[in-house]
Amino acid sequence: MSAAEKLLLREPWDGLGLPEESALARQRAGATFGIWIFIASEVLFFGAIILLYTVMRLEHPDAFAAAARETNLVYGTLNTALLLTSGMLAAVASRMNEGAGARRTVLWCLAATAGLGLAFLAVKGIEYREDIGRHLVPGPGFPLPQPPAQLFFAVYWFATAIHGIHLAIGIGLVARLAILGWRDPAFLPDNPQVEVSLLYWGFVDIVWIFLYPLLYLPGRAG
Amino acid sequence: MSAGLAESPTALADRGELALGLPESYLAAGHTLGSWLTSTDHKRIAILYAISITVFFFLGGAAATMVRLELFTPKADVVGADTYNKLFTLHGVIMVWFFLIPSIPTTLGNFLLPLMIGARDMAFPKLNLASWYLNILGGLLTASAMLAGGIDTGWTFYVPYATVFSNSAVSLGVLGVFVSGFSTIATGVNVIATTHTLRAPGMTWFRLPLFVWALYTTSLIFVLATPVLAVTLLLVVAERAFDLPIFDPARGGDPILFQHLFWFYSHPAVYIMILPAMGVISEVITCFARRRVFGYTFMVYALLAIAVIGFFTWGHHMFTSGMSPFAALVFSFLSFIVAVPSAIKVFNWTATLYRGQIGFESPMLYALGFVGLFTVGGLTGLFLASVPIDVHVQDTYFVVAHFHYIMVGASVSAYFAGLHFWWPKVTGRMYPETWAKFAAILMFFGFNLTFFPQFIAGYLGMPRRYHVYPPEFQIWNVLSSSGAAVLAVAYLMPLGYLTWSVLFGERARNDPWNASGLEWRTTSPPPRENFLGKPEVLAEPYNYHPEGAPPVKDQPRIPAQGSLT
Amino acid sequence: MSAGPTPPAPSGARIWRRALLVWAGLILLLGLSCLAAWAPLGGWTSAVNLGLAATQAALVAVLFMRLDEAGPLVRLTAACGLFWLAILFTLCLTDVLSRLANA
Structure with a gap:
């Protein structure tokens, strides 16, 4: 236990002059706090994109309803379900990782989380191909008659691409944990990096939870 | 490097000096370039930042010199219109994002925050180093935009000009700023986490030096404002590179929305520049007046209030943009409110000086200059916050003079005040005081000569961002350009004598100014671990005299001594 | 921030049971969102959909990202x-x- 804690303890927390266990607890609390500050920052990042969408939609409500009808609801809903499931597995991994008993479960959950993330990107890729095939890219040959409908698709491409990049970073972080944990049995248990990565994953989930009703659901009724 | 050097307490110390048995300083912990470029020591990262922002400062300064040279006469005789646009854009972009925003937080802040709260390092040392690399990467991208032909949009990148019409290297420059934004977010996360988690025993929130509070509130802005700029700039790149219709009014976009998003960051960015400056000034004025700061808790609340209210006022940059008159009214009102905490700070510094034993060492000269310049800049800000005056002077040199009083007059003066104040701690060396005093006074006069005439020219109607102007404005421009020459000398002088002091300066004592802060309770320069034992804080900050004691009359002030003996 | 003694970790089965319950709720809300998008709610469609999304986001933030224990x-x-x-x-x-x- 002590050797593992020494492995996990980083500067400057190792210089606090505290017993290893409480130094590690403070390091973990610091890491969790740090990632939450970053998440607060990211809230403003994605919030600005959603504000852009809101203002454009307020200015062109009909064109936005017409444009949103063109998105593929099946892919969108499937992807939402995939991410919600991955979020659950991430939460289980994060909780199971406290204490040394459940290393196999944690490893399995991490791998499944990253796998579902990859599945999301794969579905998104198929969807992108279909969108391009239907010329739903702003510019010449755009199928909808109202010019502001192109604004909707500008936001659609921008927001989903930025979300996709965030998700890809998340997949990298989670896969890294899975690989390192698979190689070294002492790496995962109680490691603050697990919670940090999985909190980031949760945030990327939440972003999609809001993008889904904004991009896929308007204009369906009537 | 030879063994003799490594044994000395400062890496650069004279080998003939007496060995004092002091612990090895952070400067001696490695002499190779690699030992600097891979160091996670907050003190070394601060030095890396100091070097890079100095380079950017003189790059931006060179562009400003060309601008002032062109404006010496009413006609175009040095550069043409296009080159002039690129010069003032370069000046603005480099100075705002690669000098002013990182200046105090990443150099003095990085160096002093752990020392002031009694910590060994920042909470995330690797992130700290990564933030420097991001800053350099961003700076290189933006500088390469200059090589790729320059940017002609102005530092604000207003759309639709920047997205639809400009044929210059906007995307590259904007990406550079985007990358550097993540550098400041990383610094902000680090500062906030460090302040919360690594304070020494006894260092309660209301015992923190005001400089730490200033860094903390600045970091709130870093973390909460910068992401909005990042998205805005990314949207500009998306519109340019992928032809997405986002802000282009011809395709249904809303260019005013760009300004909202841009100023949501860029107005608080002014507070990013001024809050750390206020922190430095609070440290310097208390030390050289030998007084506790007047109204410590109010100073803290004023910092917090400025940081929070600063987010509510961005619209005063947009009164003439086509924003709704109702919104203009709201933003005007909110902008007046932010003057209240700013005024509290000025009054409290003045009250701190009252009946103090004031010494006029060079850091204090810079600090007193700050108070005057900040007051002028702040008061003219009130003119600009009221809609009718703003409509009159919008886009004139009045605005240019106003924000230079805050961003250059106040912030840069404070940066130099802090640089001189903590120089002995950072380098372990004393600088030649007479030169420093001369530079401080020259900077104050040079600054006012440069920018005060711009208030007048602007009020008379001279617009900004033109390389030619009607001849009746020439007198003001000649004054301004002459002042710029003086200012350039004043900025170059510290580069000379501070560099000299590193090599030949006298050894500094641990606490050459008899200051009260925790950062002085260790060797100069500090060891890698910062403190020799585990520091513990027992008293209030600025413990320069007994609590509640009246100022002592007619006592000769003990002059600060630079010598080690 | 809890630097003090931490309560004993809940058993694996309890963690799974709780997580699956929340997951079922999230999927249910997702289904409701889809239904609401097609339902004749008039101007309320967006408000209902965003309300459902906010509920989902709150569930993820509080129960998956552990704000409840933070x-x-x-x-x-x-x-x-x-x-x-x-x-x-x-x-x-x-x-x-x-x-x-x-x-």
């Missing part, structure tokens, strides 16, 4: 993100809505 500092950090977002939206929409109203 200390006051972490909760305050999350709240700060939302508060500053509210500043951005409120003041920006003050302009946009009053411009649209007078257009």
Whole structure:
């Protein structure tokens, strides 16, 4: 236990002059706090994109309803379900990782989380191909008659691409944990990096939870 | 490097000096370039930042010199219109994002925050180093935009000009700023986490030096404002590179929305520049007046209030943009409110000086200059916050003079005040005081000569961002350009004598100014671990005299001594 | 921030049971969103859909991202993100809505 804690303890927390266990607890609390500050920052990042969408939609409500009808609801809903499931597995991994008993479960959950993330990107890729095939890219040959409908698709491409990049970073972080944990049995248990990565994953989930009703659901009724 | 050097307490110390048995300083912990470029020591990262922002400062300064040279006469005789646009854009972009925003937080802040709260390092040392690399990467991208032909949009990148019409290297420059934004977010996360988690025993929130509070509130802005700029700039790149219709009014976009998003960051960015400056000034004025700061808790609340209210006022940059008159009214009102905490700070510094034993060492000269310049800049800000005056002077040199009083007059003066104040701690060396005093006074006069005439020219109607102007404005421009020459000398002088002091300066004592802060309770320069034992804080900050004691009359002030003996 | 003694970790089965329950709720809300999008709610469609999304987001933030167990500092950090977002939206929409109203 002590050797593992020494492995996990980083500067400057190792210089606090505290017993290893409480130094590690403070390091973990610091890491969790740090990632939450970053998440607060990211809230403003994605919030600005959603504000852009809101203002454009307020200015062109009909064109936005017409444009949103063109998105593929099946892919969108499937992807939402995939991410919600991955979020659950991430939460289980994060909780199971406290204490040394459940290393196999944690490893399995991490791998499944990253796998579902990859599945999301794969579905998104198929969807992108279909969108391009239907010329739903702003510019010449755009199928909808109202010019502001192109604004909707500008936001659609921008927001989903930025979300996709965030998700890809998340997949990298989670896969890294899975690989390192698979190689070294002492790496995962109680490691603050697990919670940090999985909190980031949760945030990327939440972003999609809001993008889904904004991009896929308007204009369906009537 | 030879063994003799490594044994000395400062890496650069004279080998003939007496060995004092002091612990090895952070400067001696490695002499190779690699030992600097891979160091996670907050003190070394601060030095890396100091070097890079100095380079950017003189790059931006060179562009400003060309601008002032062109404006010496009413006609175009040095550069043409296009080159002039690129010069003032370069000046603005480099100075705002690669000098002013990182200046105090990443150099003095990085160096002093752990020392002031009694910590060994920042909470995330690797992130700290990564933030420097991001800053350099961003700076290189933006500088390469200059090589790729320059940017002609102005530092604000207003759309639709920047997205639809400009044929210059906007995307590259904007990406550079985007990358550097993540550098400041990383610094902000680090500062906030460090302040919360690594304070020494006894260092309660209301015992923190005001400089730490200033860094903390600045970091709130870093973390909460910068992401909005990042998205805005990314949207500009998306519109340019992928032809997405986002802000282009011809395709249904809303260019005013760009300004909202841009100023949501860029107005608080002014507070990013001024809050750390206020922190430095609070440290310097208390030390050289030998007084506790007047109204410590109010100073803290004023910092917090400025940081929070600063987010509510961005619209005063947009009164003439086509924003709704109702919104203009709201933003005007909110902008007046932010003057209240700013005024509290000025009054409290003045009250701190009252009946103090004031010494006029060079850091204090810079600090007193700050108070005057900040007051002028702040008061003219009130003119600009009221809609009718703003409509009159919008886009004139009045605005240019106003924000230079805050961003250059106040912030840069404070940066130099802090640089001189903590120089002995950072380098372990004393600088030649007479030169420093001369530079401080020259900077104050040079600054006012440069920018005060711009208030007048602007009020008379001279617009900004033109390389030619009607001849009746020439007198003001000649004054301004002459002042710029003086200012350039004043900025170059510290580069000379501070560099000299590193090599030949006298050894500094641990606490050459008899200051009260925790950062002085260790060797100069500090060891890698910062403190020799585990520091513990027992008293209030600025413990320069007994609590509640009246100022002592007619006592000769003990002059600060630079010598080690 | 809990630097003190931590309560004993719950058993694996309990963690799974709880997580699956929340997951089922999230999927249910997702289904409801789809239904609401097609339902004849008129102008309320967007409000209902965003309300459902906000509920889902709150479930993820509180139960998956463990805000329920987090200390006051972490909760305050999350709240700060939302508060500053509210500043951005409120003041920006003050302009946009009053411009649209007078257009």
